[in-house]
Amino acid sequence: MSPLVIAVDAMGGDHAPGVLVEGAAIARERFPQVRFLFFGDEAKIAPLVKGQALLSDCAEIVHTATAISADEKPGVAMRRGKGTSMWLACEAVRDGTAQAAVSAGNTGALMAIAMFLLRTSPAINRPAIASFVPTMRGESVMLDLGANVGCDERNLVEFAFMGAAFARASLGLPKPRVALLNIGTEDLKGNEAVRGAAQLLRDTPDLPFEFTGFIEGNGIAQGQVDVIVSDGFAGNIALKTQEGTARLVSAYLAATFRRSIWSKLGYLLARPALQALRERLDPNRYNGGAFLGLNGLVVKSHGGTNAVGFAAAIGIAADLALSGFVTRILEDLKRVAPADSIGGEAPGAVEQEVAEKS
Template identity: 50%
Template sequence: MSKTITISLDVMGGDEGAAVILPGAELALLRRPDIRYQLYGDEAVVRPLLANYPRLQEKSTFHHCDYSVRMDEKPSQALRKGRKRSSMWQAIEAVKNLDADVCVSAGNTGALMAMSTFCLRTMANIDRPAIAAIWPTLRGESIVLDVGATIGADAQQLFDFAIMGSAMARALFDLKRPSVALLNIGVEEVKGQDDVKTAGRLLREANLETMNYKGFVEGDSLGKGLVDVVVTEAFSGNIALKTAEGTAKQIASYLRDAMGRTWRARLGYLLAKTAFDKLREKMDPRKANGGVFLGLNGIVIKSHGGTDAEGFASAVELAYDMARNGLMTKIGNDLDRYHKARFQATQAGNGAEE
């Protein structure tokens, strides 16, 4: 019998809180029956709603929390007021205490990152964490990181992101040696900022057996799926993410307007409904909902705050896959292997000088 995956949920997080979190958790449970939940929230809010989901209630342990982090709360304020008390903190702490395999929250991103970093701490040899997003492409899906955590990452941090992104691709896509590239303003090695060029050199020289480094890619290649993992720093990564989300909504709006403009257009829509349904499914942002916090001593998944139940279920299923497929072990092994090889090379160089 397979091991049960325990997921801790910040039930109060997101724009709608428990009204979306609980039905989303129920949907994920129907598709992943070996999930068990640790639920954290305000008893007066959660208990009446939870009674509507007997299957979820049976597979959950509820913990009352007397504080909820607001969506507009500053990270420092959330830490000061919500440490130990809030549903967000306690859901994260469940991972630290090994009461859960992974945490999911739709709450305030800055507060979630601050609390996760403060509670779980970064892994050995990792300076700063990253947020990895699933990116729909013409060839399927890719991973893009960092999309919001580390603005102005240096060369070593970009290198570390590549290691972590590669490990995530192996866990999520079941790839032996994922292809990895750095996002840049051109594919030529002479272009770009110094940190990006240095990170490229480090990746080429490392020649890691766990990834296939492909060099640089430009922004217009993100949707083509040329590589499995695209690495960047948070400023450009977040802009790229928000631009892609906005463009998808813009195209969807154009299509709706065009299809309803004349009776011929409506007739054409009916005749091509199957094709449009497939397009809608590919463009559905709910399927890619969930950013993975990488580089911490535990897995935390950030769901979009404005998601619906189906979108939150996708974030829970992503959390399930990351825990089930040993994301933390893969990242830890890759980092240990690289730093051990670098230490041995340094020792060999020092011996040659003597």
């Protein structure tokens, strides 16, 4: 079994480096071939690694005394980030020392650094953030979750291909069902970009996924499709709305069971089922947003996640690396007409846009 090296920004996140090292040990149980490169303060990381038996023969620490803060602006991170734990983790992917990087640090800084060091893949105009959402049928993939506020039809088509490849790698689906998020399911609904993307996908022969057309917001939780494609503006709102609704339902249930002595007794009887529900909706199970469309793999973990959540983010990185995700995307996109014939944005424009933000 060939080793798979994951670079970890060990100083990023609210609970670094302890939770990150513990998460790596949990991930090693699922992926015994994984080796870790921890970038950060060796004096803090080494004792933690030593305390994890599963990491005794598969962890290397690369010392750096500097890290990017949670409130660092992307432009500032680009100018001052060289040599930080986040920068070195992404640089390891660029140089081929690692096959993927995982960080729980500053999202904007991570996107800017990853795009600067890895660049977008050929035939990809804009990268996207993809992650899982819970549904009545299991899990679905959703993208973009905030990397691009506005998108044209070419961007949405690329997201569809990337999302389908992500679902194949992470969910084991041979031919995922893909739909575009819209305000209705009729062909005439939606803006020009959404309708244009739908037409382009319908006109593309031999798609490596099943394109089902449009999906409305209420269809996401129903699990109507495996991949939901959107621009980053609508996608981020949809994701946050779903997360807020899950918390609302939990709060309502808690209030209901506190209402009377009888409801409290009912809680005791329902406790096992409620615990199962809590675990099913636990956001740590779905932790990890992959930056798709780069010449390398980078996964962003939520900054406040626990060890189980960080292990989930490492799992996403490992699944994508083992599937040959980057190469597969390039092969799949050969089916679509060149970007300049569709009006797509010139490659590299987004990198410049992010780098200029401060």
